Amino acid sequence: MRLEDLDVFRAVHETGNFQRAALRCGLSQSAVTKVVRKLEDEFGVQLMERGGRSLALTPAGRTLYQRAMELSELTAATRRDMAGEMAALRGAIRLGVVPALLGSVAAPVLADRLPGPHAVQLLVSVKHSAELVRMLEEGKLDLAVCFGVQHLPPDVLRTRVGPQRYRLVVRAGHPFAASIPSLEQLSKSRWLLPTSDVTLRTEVERMFADAGFGALDVRVETDTSATLLIPLLRRSDLITVLPEQAFQPLASEGLAALDVDLHALTGEVTVYHRRKTPSVGLLMALKHRLEAQARSNALTGPHGRHSAKESM
Structure with a gap:
């Protein structure tokens, strides 16, 4: 029995017939049939009921299918672990960071690590939170x-x-920039927000839903950081939400933060890692240094002490 044989067996069950399984696996139909027969001969049981227009698994076939799924997941996890070990062996650490925390958290820590005695190569990916956690899960x-x-x-x-504070941001000449808009006024405005799989988007929509308002008019949806769409924000009346760290460098560049209480949107800066990290002390040392830098920013940065108190 080979893992490849189990992949073919799974494909037959999941596609419903040998022909579609052959297309999925890049094999001939006769080769797929031989694989299934080989497995049946090896275990001495019938795995599939071959009658009618579709194939059905026998009780033994269902057991093998479940084991094949478990082995597939274990194989993928093993490949992820080995990719991490290979990167560690090369002296590389693969770090993901959101744009808002690149300058305030990651950059100071990485700058301190570069002159050190250890020849560490830093591979940095800058994406939004959901994508970074997916990449972490996939071992990237x-x-x-x-x-x-x-x-x-x-x-x-x-x-x-x-704690993480957020600000509602508009162009400097926006009608709301010189006033204190109500939630009702904001609910009727046009928005630039992340895609629906991003936690911040969910929290923004929940804030308005809890206040009794309907769905927001999201005119622009982005799967990257809203900071990359600042030129669009400056030329429109769109409203967006930015982390405090992302807004501060932009405050003098034609943007304004609305005077709105966003206590409901106070989130958290978080450091993620896989349960099975590569066996290298430098990785954990970097993790602890990033955590210390983020905690320091929360206490000493703009509104830091106020945020820490609110989140208690």
């Missing part, structure tokens, strides 16, 4: 510094390191 990253996500994969651990 060792660490991720970002914000909270809706779904935490079972193989990923998180350490919450500090």
